[in-house]
Amino acid sequence: xxxxxxxxxxxGSVQHEYGTRxxxxxxxxxxxxxxxxxxxxxxxxxxxxxxxxxxSGAIELAFGSGFLGGTVxxxxxxxxxxxLTEDEKRNAxxxxxxxxxxxxxxxGAFNERDLHPLAIVPEGWQVWTANKEIRxxxxxxxxxxxxxxxxxxxxxxxxxxxxxTTMEYGEVFSGLQLGQIDANIQPVFAHEEMDxxxxxxYMIFANQAQFIATFMANQxxxxxxxxxxxxxxxxxxxxxxxxxxxxQTRLNSERLNTITENSDIQIxxxxxxxxxxxxERSLPVRDTFVEMVGxxxxxxxQYLLDKVGDQGSNSAA
Ligand code: 6CS
Numbered sequence: 001x002x003x004x005x006x007x008x009x010x011x012g013s014v015q016h017e018y019g020t021r022x023x024x025x026x027x028x029x030x031x032x033x034x035x036x037x038x039x040x041x042x043x044x045x046x047x048x049x050x051x052x053x054x055x056s057g058a059i060e061l062a063f064g065s066g067f068l069g070g071t072v073x074x075x076x077x078x079x080x081x082x083x084l085t086e087d088e089k090r091n092a093x094x095x096x097x098x099x100x101x102x103x104x105x106x107x108g109a110f111n112e113r114d115l116h117p118l119a120i121v122p123e124g125w126q127v128w129t130a131n132k133e134i135r136x137x138x139x140x141x142x143x144x145x146x147x148x149x150x151x152x153x154x155x156x157x158x159x160x161x162x163x164x165t166t167m168e169y170g171e172v173f174s175g176l177q178l179g180q181i182d183a184n185i186q187p188v189f190a191h192e193e194m195d196x197x198x199x200x201x202y203m204i205f206a207n208q209a210q211f212i213a214t215f216m217a218n219q220x221x222x223x224x225x226x227x228x229x230x231x232x233x234x235x236x237x238x239x240x241x242x243x244x245x246x247x248q249t250r251l252n253s254e255r256l257n258t259i260t261e262n263s264d265i266q267i268x269x270x271x272x273x274x275x276x277x278x279x280e281r282s283l284p285v286r287d288t289f290v291e292m293v294g295x296x297x298x299x300x301x302q303y304l305l306d307k308v309g310d311q312g313s314n315s316a317a
Pocket of ligand 1: 009065067169186190211
C-alpha cells in the first residue's frame with residue numbers, strides 16, 4: 001500500500017522533515033505494509049497542482065498553506081497577522097488541540113472541497129526581506145512585496161502600505177533578482193534553502209505571524225480507511241506536534257547562522273512600538289476575513305482569539 005504525499009517545499013525543508021518522520025512512523029507501525037512516498041515541491045507541478053491532485057485523489061496526502069486560500073477560503077485564517085501568541089510552542093499546541101483541529105467548522109470547510117485536515121503545522125515566523133530598511137508602514141510605500149496567492153495576504157500587505165504581488169514559489173528567486181519584486185515573506189529556513197537571501201539586503205523580524213501549513217488528506221480516501229488506520233494517523237500526527245516544533249526552531253536558527261555567515265544581509269528586529277503600528281493596521285483585515293469567508297471562518301477566528309485571551313498579541317498593543 002502506497003500513500004503519496006505532496007509537499008509544497010523542497011528537500012531539507014520543514015515539510016520534508018515532517019514527511020520523512022511521518023513516513024518512518026507509519027512504516028514502522030504497519031510493519032512495512034504502508035509506504036509513504038514523498039513528492040517534494042516541483043515534482044507535481046506548481047502549488048495549486050498539488051491541491052488539485054489531492055482533491056481528485058491522484059495523491060492521498062498533501063500540505064496546503066497560503067496558496068490553498070483559493071481552494072479552501074477559510075484556510076486564510078492561518079494567514080491572519082497578530083492573532084496568535086508570540087509563543088510558538090503554545091501556538092502549535094493550540095492549533096493541534098483536538099478541540100480546534102477537529103472543530104466542525106474546520107473539518108466542514110475542508111470536507112466541502114473533498115479534503116480532510118489532519119494536522120496544523122507552524123513552520124516558524126514569517127520574516128520579511130527587502131532591498132531597503134523596513135521599520136514602519138511608511139517604509140513600505142512603493143515596495144513591491146511578493147505574497148502567497150490569497151486575498152487576505154494582499155489585503156494585509158496593502159494595509160501595511162506595501163504593493164503586494166503574487167508569484168509562484170519557484171519564480172520568487174528570479175523575480176527578486178530581476179527586480180520584478182523588492183521584498184519577500186518566508187520563514188528563515190526557506191529564505192536560506194531557496195537562496196532568496198542572496199538577492200536581498202535586509203531581513204526584518206516583526207513576529208507578525210507564523211508560517212502555518214495544513215497537513216491534509218483526500219476526503220474519500222480518508223473516510224475509506226479502517227478505524228485502525230485512522231487512529232494510527234491520529235496518534236502519529238499528535239506525537240509529531242512537539243517533534244516538528246523542535247525541528248522547525250532548530251532548522252530556522254541554524255539557517256539564520258548560514259545566512260549571516262554567507263552574506264552581509266542586515267538583520268532588523270522591530271521594537272514593540274514598531275510592531276504595534278503594524279498590528280493596528282492588521283486589525284481591520286479580520287473583518288475582511290469574515291466578509292470573505294463567512295460563518296465558519298468567523299467561528300474559527302473567534303475560537304483562537306478567545307483562547308489566546310489577554311496573553312495574546314490580540315491585546316498586546
Ligand atoms: O512562499 C511560498 O509560496 C511557499 N513558502 C514556503 C516556506 N512553503 C510553502 C509555500 O507555498
